[in-house]
Amino acid sequence: MTRIYLRPTAFVDAPFGLDGQVARLAGGLVWFSAVELIRVESGRRSLELVPVADMEGLLPTLGADTAQAWANLTSPRMPLTLGGRTIRLDQPQVMGILNVTPDSFSDGGAHDDLARATAAGFAMAEAGAALIDIGGESMRPGAQAVWEQDEISRVIPPLRMLAGAGTAISIDTRKAAVMEAALAEAPVMVNDVSALSWDPRAAEIVARSGAPVVLMHHQGTPETMQQNPVYDGPVLLAVYDWLETRIAAALEAGIRRDRILVDPGIGFGKTVQHNLDLMNGLALFHGLGCPIVLGASRKRMIGALSNEAPADQRLGGSIALALKAMEQGAQIVRVHDVPETVQALKVWRGLRDAALTPQS
Known part of the structure; x- marks a missing residue:
């Protein structure tokens, strides 16, 4: 074949x-x-x-x-609709990361308080983030699963305040109960690192709600994913095939194709070489027919390429990867450093606008 x-x-x-x-x-x-x-x-x-x-x-x-x-x-991507909010996908958009966990790899505990979390969310939205991605369970390598009620108690209060003020929200979870709780508060996008494979009820919840959903590639669980990840053949093609099967499963569950986004899962069961191969070949994933979300902000690969820089000193590398994604047509970049990434995006957009302005 x-x-x-x-x-x-x-x-x-x-x-x-x-x-x-x-x-x-x-x-x-x-x-x-x-x-x-x-x-x-x-x-x-x-x-x-x-x-x-x-x-x-x-x-x-x-x-x-x-x-x-x-x-x-060669087909355009439909805009995201979240209640009264419309997010265009004919240009790159920034998604701000709001971790309300005590043990996130990049900013553990920084937003583990309602006042700090909501202030950070509003600041990212004001700086130009189109969406705020709220997560209550750390997915760092080695992290342990969080009880769903604990996760709900972490994410719902800031979600309620941010969504109530008109901020577009994505809920970063693999648990159906957390998805249900978030969707009961506001129209949100579901960002599932397991691509709806961890919780057997998740696909049904997303399909019934009509919410947009991000299907992210992963290998293994957070506890094991970085223990010598191996792929049969080029990682780029293996991830493409895996995402293709998850899209088919989502469609079978009744989720509309125009509500599905894909994420190659940088750092989720990948070596540094795997991550670099995925970044260099990112444009391949447009062949799946879904918008691409790229989350490489502050990831371990940046430290590996820059003298083991700690997570809070990886801004330059994060922006380099975000721009690499934009140059290959990625629709959403998921980042910790929103003002700096938005500035980089504006400069990139200025260059594109200049190139696309006919010269007399």
């Missing part, structure tokens, strides 16, 4: 004068002029660089699945 993957590459500044030679990536602000065609047959992998101009003629020979992947690459 032969499987073909399409990775957009050869990005260009603007499409002007290049009709038929470039394609717009997922309806965003990025154009590409070539596709890396990755062919896997009987365990052997071959690569071919195909100009966009040749894709229309080549597609009929590549099969229906590849034609669908091409359609996914």
